[in-house]
Amino acid sequence: MTSIHRNQTVYVVSDSAGETGEAVVKAAIVQFLPATVDIRRSPFIHDREGIDQVVESALASGGVIVFTLVIPELRDYLLEKALSCQVICIDLLGPIISSLEKALNQQARHEPGMIHKLDEGYFRKVEAVEFAVKYDDGRDPNGVLKADIILTGVSRTSKTPLSMYLAHKSYKVANVPLVPELVPPKELFTVNKSKIIGLTINPDKLNEIRVERLKALGLAENANYAKVQRIREELAYAESVMKKLGCVVIDVSSKAVEETASLIMERIGLK
Numbered sequence: 384m385t386s387i388h389r390n391q392t393v394y395v396v397s398d399s400a401g402e403t404g405e406a407v408v409k410a411a412i413v414q415f416l417p418a419t420v421d422i423r424r425s426p427f428i429h430d431r432e433g434i435d436q437v438v439e440s441a442l443a444s445g446g447v448i449v450f451t452l453v454i455p456e457l458r459d460y461l462l463e464k465a466l467s468c469q470v471i472c473i474d475l476l477g478p479i480i481s482s483l484e485k486a487l488n489q490q491a492r493h494e495p496g497m498i499h500k501l502d503e504g505y506f507r508k509v510e511a512v513e514f515a516v517k518y519d520d521g522r523d524p525n526g527v528l529k530a531d532i533i534l535t536g537v538s539r540t541s542k543t544p545l546s547m548y549l550a551h552k553s554y555k556v557a558n559v560p561l562v563p564e565l566v567p568p569k570e571l572f573t574v575n576k577s578k579i580i581g582l583t584i585n586p587d588k589l590n591e592i593r594v595e596r597l598k599a600l601g602l603a604e605n606a607n608y609a610k611v612q613r614i615r616e617e618l619a620y621a622e623s624v625m626k627k628l629g630c631v632v633i634d635v636s637s638k639a640v641e642e643t644a645s646l647i648m649e650r651i652g653l654k
Contacts, residue, residue: 392421392446394437396461401426404451407475428452434461441470448472453480453491504553511550518557519543524568526557532651533574534558535567535625536582537617538608539592541635541643545582548644561621572628579630580647583621586614588636 393412395404401424412420423446425437434457441448448465450472452458458477465472480491518526520543527533531554534542542558549556559571571579584592593609607613625632631650635643 390419390421392423392441392444394441394446394448395422395424396428396434396437396448396450396452397424397426398428398452398454398457399426401451404449404475408449428457429454431457431460434464437461438464438468438470441465442468446470449475451476507553508551511553511555512547514555514557515546515550519546521557521559521568524559524570527559527568527570527574530555530557530574530578532556532647533571533579534582534647535561535571535579535621535628535630536584537561537589537614537621539589539596540582540584541640542582544640545644545647548640549647552644552648554648561617561624563617563620567624576629577651579628580650581621581625581628581630581632582643583618583625583632583634585634585636586611586618589614589618 393408395401395408397404405422405424408420408422412418412422423440425433428434428437437448438461440446448461448470450458450461452461452474453476458474462472462474484491514526514530517523518530532549534545534556535558536542538560542560546556546558559567561567590609590611593614594604597604597606597609622632633643633646633650638646
């Protein structure tokens with residue numbers, strides 16, 4: 384049985400970044416402590432010349448090759464080349480992919496870098512969520528200039544839940560509350576109106592929502608915040624601002640967040 388000796392070199396060959404192969408090698412090496420292993424990553428190998436160089440290096444140093452090539456032609460060539468040079472060569476993904484093809488009755492894509500495409504999508508989503516938190520409730524008007532979508536409306540028209548839902552779809556959303564006593568940020572009037580969505584709601588429905596909100600906070604239900612007259616004033620003010628903006632307005636009275644979000648993406652052309 385061949386063992387990994389002290390100061391052994393392991394070449395990690397990949398047609399992508401090689402992070403998967405390196406992670407697996409590091410996990411395996413733990414089982415051989417205190418042996419010292421030098422990991423040399425050879426990423427983005429896309430031709431036979433690159434493979435020839437790695438095999439020659441491994442042959443010269445007595446090293447081992449571990450690879451995660453998904454392109455069949457490159458994988459086969461590396462295995463043949465390593466065999467002819469008597470270099471130990473370990474295929475990490477090939478047997479797994481082959482077994483999954485049989486189990487799923489489906490051919491693999493054999494496309495390098497797929498995991499990184501998924502990672503990019505994940506990080507875009509994280510960035511969008513952080514953006515939504517940072518620019519929630521008009522905290523910083525600069526967010527209006529950077530956002531993919533800008534939501535505006537009176538309090539309790541689902542601006543924050545919508546911002547978070549859309550953020551999980553990877554859209555950067557800023558939301559701006561409309562209050563009669565406060566002047567809307569000037570940035571709201573400088574951006575392309577096609578990015579702005581105004582949210583409105585039936586006064587009686589909003590009254591119900593605000594009353595429940597006050598109860599949850601342990602506050603008096605008859606506070607001005609939940610009075611129908613105050614609500615009508617706020618909605619009238621919001622309507623006047625939205626007319627100045629010339630933005631699309633969506634009535635959220637009887638809509639779930641998911642339904643409103645779908646309408647927003649359709650209206651803005653992001654779906």
